[in-house]
Amino acid sequence: MANEKFDAIVVGAGPAGSAAAYTMAKAGLSVVLLERGEFPGAKNLFGGVLYRKQLEDVLPDQWHKAPVERHIVEQRIWLMGKDSAVTFSHRNEAYKEPYNCWTALRVKFDQWFASQAEAAGAVPIYETVATELITEGDRVVGVRTDREDGDLYADVVVIADGVNSLLGKQLGIHKEWQPDEVSLAVKEIIALPKEKIQDRFNLEGDEGVTIEFMGETSLGMAGMGFLYTNKDTLSLGIGVMVNHLKKKKIKPYELLDHVKKHPMIRRLIEGGETKEYAGHLIPEGGWNSVPPLSGNGWCITGDAAQLVNFVHREGSNLAMTSGRMAGEAVIEAKKRGDFSRETLRLYDQKVAESFIRKDLVKYKGMHQILKEEDPELLFTRLPQAVNRAAYEMFLVDGVPKGEKQKKAIQYLKQAAGGTWNLLKVGMKGWRAMNG
């Protein structure tokens, strides 16, 4: 493969890379899709929710053939106390037509998604690590790989190498992520018979449920857990900010075991068999951590560019959309015969005009509030106070309701350290969620 030149090289066959490769190959460009795993998806991990709209935007005719697990008809949010939960959920038949989202497994989905790019003409080169970018001056002109004679040349390199993005680091467009810009998530796939899943989660056929939980389960660290229903497995995991993990000295898998013992979770996974343990970083720096998205001869997409909306656990859809948009910009660059920053900037513009930028900007203060506020307050004391307040309100023990209400408010104030602090946290939270 030495010295062969392509229109584009895509590094990483995850959702961003495959979307980019598919988009360009379909337009007739010569594209290489590089992947370090044995096959696309071999190294990849997500919580497990895949959204239809952004997949359909890439593959209008094929999206319905994607290998998915269950279509989500109900989403639950749990605020966890030690042995309790205050819950909120929404179920709606309308989520079926058209589907809003599904649960999925990356090993199946990523292989299928990359195979679409291959079918469109992208040249797959798997089991190959892109070790560095080849540059000439300030232009990226190719990649060096860990194969013998493994230099590949192209007009554009689309960097889709995931959260660790060693290539992005080499470009110097973003500094090393700081521990407060990433979360570590650990996850188990737990096998359970279909009927058990259906009964326990109140489901018919291929319907599915997602549960996100926060509170006592993260042991005083900023983080969120999830439990999703697949066909005959459950995806159970929890992610916490790496700076908190460093401080707390809690082993990630012990945190997961702690979650498994919570009475709200324990009964749902009871009798299940762990089929796979996994861990991955999630880029959670928000909009302020997003680097410039293109330059002379390169674009950067998906996790590698911190394009994750962690408030709504959306990542793979931002990845697919950014990959598609990068691909579209490269197609335009090919038309113009100009692969410089001037033309590839089109990609930045597309992202800026899309939901990606708007959503990330909306929540850009979240990262700061998580950094400033005591995680014990946000993830232990307040959730606990809400649980205690709910317990009191529903407990019929002869105490008049008026007194209970006073007590409930008292719990919240105490947890925050006074009325003023409670208001302050509330205001900060509101601002963080509204740009």
Place this chain on the structure above:
Amino acid sequence: MSNSIAEKLFTIRYKVDDQSHLIIKDQQVCLTCETKECTHFCPADVYDWTGEMTTVAFENCIECGTCRIGCPYYNIHWVYPKGGYGITYKYG
């Protein structure tokens, strides 16, 4: 149904290279490191402190990158395993 980390790691398929992709740059730094955080935050227990040096069980690595970012002295040289080596998830 909680199981030990050894049992958890047993659920992952590995193709182990004979060369480590994780290298402690300077054991002297580990010697003076007070917190030894890598022995806690690694989700696969790759790092262990023997009292004299940090050992690296790179065979267990699930390639998350936490140690690359988490080591307070950036004392871990972190690259991907060779193409096709390392973990291969069955579900993901």
